[in-house]
Amino acid sequence: MASEVSQNHIRVRDLSVRYGSTRVLNNISIDIPDKKITAIIGPSGCGKTTLLKSFNRLIDLQEGVSVSGQVFVDDEDIYDPKTEITHLRKRMGLLSQRPQVLPMSIYENVVYGLRVHGEKSKEKLNAAVERYLKEAHMWHEVKDRLHTSAAKLSIGQQQRLCLARGLAVGPEVILGDEPTSALDPISAEQIEQRFLALKDKYTIVLVTHILRQARRLADYVVFLYLGNLIEHGPAEEVLNNPRYAKTKAYLEGRFIEEPEIEKELDLIKLTFPESLKALEKVFKELKVGQVLRIVSGEKNLQGLIRSPLVAQHTVLEIKKRDALTSEVIMQKNEGGYSI
Amino acid sequence: MDIRHWKDLLARRLMFLLCVFVLSLLFCIAWGLYHKASPVLAAGSWQAILFSSDWHPSQGRFGLAGFITGTLWVTGLAVVVAVPLSLLTAIFLAEYCPVRLRDVIKPVMELLAGISPVVYGVWGVLVVVPLVRDHLMPFFSGRFPFFPFASDNYTGFSALAGGLVLAVMVTPFMISLMEEVMRGIPFGVRESSLALGATSWQTTKKVILKKAAPGIVAAVILGLSRAIGETMAVLMVAGCALQGFPRSIFDTTYPLPALIANTYGEMMSVPLYDAAIMLAALILLIITVVFNMAAWGILLHLERRET
Structure with a gap:
């Protein structure tokens, strides 16, 4: 090092x-x-x-x-x-x-x-x-x-x-x-x-x-x-x-709200083909405005955020759970906003 | 006006009166002592009483100097032993000790302060006196046969025994005061010293002790004033035989409080005797009051400076 x-x-x-x-x-x-x-x-x-x-x-x-x-x-x-x-x-x-x-x-x-x-x-x-x-x-x-x-x-x-x-x-x-x-x-x-x-x-x-x-x-x-x-x-x-979202709220002097999680998906235990299927399913079920939490391994995180599936969603927050796992919290939106 | 307001008013007046009464006790006692002591002051010059160690009541000679210096001698020894002990313990408690351990140590120390003086006296007779007699006195008096060690008192009942017992008695009190003074120093001061790479010991030595110095002095004075008035334990171990001015830490000594407790009410047929004892008590009172006022003055000044 x-x-x-x-x-x-x-x-x-x-x-x-x-x-x-x-x-x-x-x-x-x-x-x-x-x-x-x-x-x-x-x-x-x-x-x-x-x-x-x-x-x-x-x-x-x-x-x-x-x-x-x-x-x-x-x-x-x-x-x-x-x-x-x-x-x-x-x-x-x-x-x-x-x-x-x-x-x-x-x-x-x-x-x-x-x-x-x-x-x-x-x-x-x-x-x-x-x-x-x-x-x-x-x-x-x-x-x-x-x-x-x-x-x-x-x-x-x-x-x-x-x-x-x-x-x-x-x-x-x-x-x-x-x-x-x-x-x-x-x-x-x-x-x-x-x-x-x-x-x-x-x-x-x-x-x-x-x-x-x-x-x-x-x-x-x-x-x-x-x-x-x-x-x-x-x-x-x-x-x-x-x-x-939280940074934005703080900078604008608004009250910072914890998003209410409506759906959750744990990708940790799933391997590749199943995980993709599970993702597609959960994204399909998610309604506009609803918030989803995905628990993911650290190394798959970037791939997940950039994936086209996520394009219709706003990533509200990425939280580290521990050294190896993270939580991505996202909300489905109407328009084309993505990161 | 209804009854409950009357009760309130009555309670307020009554409690005020009681408060005044308690406060007036000090002045009553001081005045009473002065009044009772005045015959002996009228009979001889006060210089002869304060500065002479010629104590022969039956011949009308009441030199208190031997007792006064005896008191200072014992108290001085107590301070020499108690100050380093208390200061280092207080530093440990305030600067090094984890909170949980301190929460155990402090109450135990306060217990130590609450033990009856007579128990300390018994401990002194059973432990400290033999220690002085069998070890300290033969060692020091033999090796260093000069002031303040030379002595021919082989009993162990001595100024040193009194000083050691007193030291143990005032130590918990001094520790708790010193520790409070040190912990009263803002945390940020420590932090800024440590942030520059100083060790805890450097921080304590260069910053904490410097800031706490007046408070530590006040704690020592308050401890002193307690030690000066302490009667029972000292009386039991100090020998209480008059030797004139103190010549050795191993000689017997006869402090003022012990004189008062031992003789008041016993030889009342001797003219002016009780007046002389009253004068001794008055001197004791004055010393204590002056010491306390000095100490509280320092502590108050410190408190104002911090706020």
């Missing part, structure tokens, strides 16, 4: 996360494109933050969490027990909803990460402070009071300080968990500007519930709903031309 050069930094494979008995993420598989801004969108409580924090294993801190599946960061499975968490986390800067400055001076905040990783050289620390405060666009605001308490900064400055602090450990990835939600519009704008300026150098993943922010910043969009990955793709496609 390591031989493939064009691998993305972060690849998620069949990731499921539970808190106790509640399933928060359901078989998520996705590649996060490098050196781009990826926005994870979706209504509250749909697992956005959990997905984000699974990238640097901060979800480990939650009580009663259990994770299955894999997350590869630079080809290393980070849920492998042998993975060194502190090194993994060093590769990702985190901006949380509310800026969390550490109880020390501005200077010490920036070099905190370097210090915990053992950097002692005064010159290197000084250089890092200047460089990363400049990258976070706040050097001129604070250069004369580097040794005063960081808690005295305004909340917008605190968030930029957190950005500088995250950049100082030399990450490849920046994770932002609704990083502008606690800020005033001007500070939020400054943070957004920073992201746009930094995206050539870093892979940025943002959780946001602000659709306009996703439109302004994102190159790639991931839509989660109730722990399921509904849709992901380039931002223009997902935001302007969503493929699935």
Whole structure:
């Protein structure tokens, strides 16, 4: 696997996360494109933050969490027990909803990460402070009071300080968990500007519930709903031309309805000629407007969706049941709409 | 007005009065002690009483300094033992311990805090005193024959025994306070330190302890003020023979509360004796009140800062 050069930094494979008995993420598989801004969108409580924090294993801190599946960061499975968490986390800067400055001076905040990783050289620390405060666009605001308490900064400055602090450990990835939600519009704008300026150098993943922010910043969009990955793709496609009903409803600000399943077909146990017959039969019986759920093996999925039989139907959603099986939910329509 | 409103009004007034009564107890006690102690203050200079260890009631000499320093000596020993023990346990509970385990440990610890002091006293006599007598005292006094280890008291009833028993008594209380202070620190602060690749220990050392420091100090002071007033258990193991100023952790010591409990009501024929004991009680009260106020001041300040 390591031989493939064009691998993305972060690849998620069949990731499921539970808190106790509640399933928060359901078989998520996705590649996060490098050196781009990826926005994870979706209504509250749909697992956005959990997905984000699974990238640097901060979800480990939650009580009663259990994770299955894999997350590869630079080809290393980070849920492998042998993975060194502190090194993994060093590769990702985190901006949380509310800026969390550490109880020390501005200077010490920036070099905190370097210090915990053992950097002692005064010159290197000084250089890092200047460089990363400049990258976070706040050097001129604070250069004369580097040794005063960081808690005295305004909340917008605190968030930029957190950005500088995250950049100082030399990450490849920046994770932002609704990083502008606690800020005033001007500070939020400054943070957004920073992201746009930094995206050539870093892979940025943002959780946001602000659709306009996703439109302004994102190159790639991931839509989660109730722990399921509904849709992901380039931002223009997902935001302007969503493929699935739920994405469309969310983008238009409508209530997201679970379709009522009227017919179901399990293709898992059927082999080729029978499966085709069963499909033809069920499509014939299905009335206009009715919803059908087909359970299919992962490898037959693409063939199934592209088959001419499906042409008269709208695919509402494709849900992964586990690593090998998926559910396709489709509705029969009158016109010729197909995907 | 109907009857139920009368009842409501009556209940409100009555409960207010009871509340005032309870509050006034502190002032009544303080005033009463001062009033009763004033004869001894009038008879001699207060400096002679506070700073002299010359305790000869029958000759009218009431130097309390030996008892005051005895109290501080025992309490100091207790703090030296209890603070590291409590702090490390609290760190474990707040930062490392899984919630389920903590839910078991905390109630058990609170049970420990609820055990009657006299039981601790008995435990002290049966376990701690022999431990000091047979092991600690011969070892330290033999190897390090200088202050504060040199001693010729071979009974085991000593300041150290008192300090150890006190330490065990205040530890659960301090742990629970310290743990609360640490868990009161917003989770995001930990998260941001860990997200930079810090280990839990680095996070605790550099961030959590720093943020919790005032609260930890407050917890120590509150523990101290409990220890200072503790009577029964210390009285049973500290030897309670007056030695003047403390010279060794293995010497007997005679703390203020033990003096009061041991002698009040016994030698009342000696002039001014009861006034001197009242003064001892007043001093104890003042120390406790000052310590408590300082601690709550710190904790209140912390609470305001967080909100």
